[in-house]
Amino acid sequence: MSQNDGTGQKPQPGKKAPSGKTLARRQARTLAMQALYSWHMAGQSLNEIEAQFRVDNDFAAVDGAYFHEILHGVPRQKTEIDGAFESLLDRPLEEIDPVELSILRLSTYELKNRIDIPYRVVINEGIELAKVFGATDGHKFVNGVLDKLAPRLRADEVRANKR
Template structure:
């Protein structure tokens, strides 16, 4: 399977795992084990996304808060939150992935799984994170 399609599917799984973790408080390793046999999963990348995003959740949340505009973190829907945490983790720590790819994938997740205009909110927030975290790349 194509690496890009595999990563796209893996980001869907990452969003699902963060969402499940928020609602069930199931151990991360147990949630990851459930995805071992899923089709098109890039397991090392999924493990990195989940372990990284959840271990750096506090740092990521601090980065997100100034860009939420008229919302508090508590007002962000769980789906938006899961997408923003995974996308922000990638922007902040996965420099091998172009920021435009990360934002585009997050927008597509929000369009597929979020509320009607969630993609606009996700785009706005992650665009600001990208400006701050990927300054040189962002100007290219």
């Protein structure tokens, strides 16, 4: 009988399954990315989007405070967030797939504001979101941008990890 970590993925050999807090954060990120996508596409108010997501989804296993922080933090810092990765793009910002753009904004927010989350975790979570929700090779694009962005936003942590 194989274990499942609640994300539909089997834990890798030698790695323990994610804890409840980790899964609750992952769920918060997943819903926040979808909510940011809705905000980007429909231009609805954040409060309306949040209320709808809380009605439509079971938040029992979701870090609701983290969902709220991301959903409101990304739009508040949108200009600064977009500016952080725009020079790393291979095309204009307007041509980025809206799903991948939402993932890049969420991940950049975490890199900038949540130093309690290791940069490698932020990158991995962004890649996993892109694998599930993005275009066929969207995860490669997200990985490439975040790999270049991490040393800019987390220089000391990246240097320490390379030692």
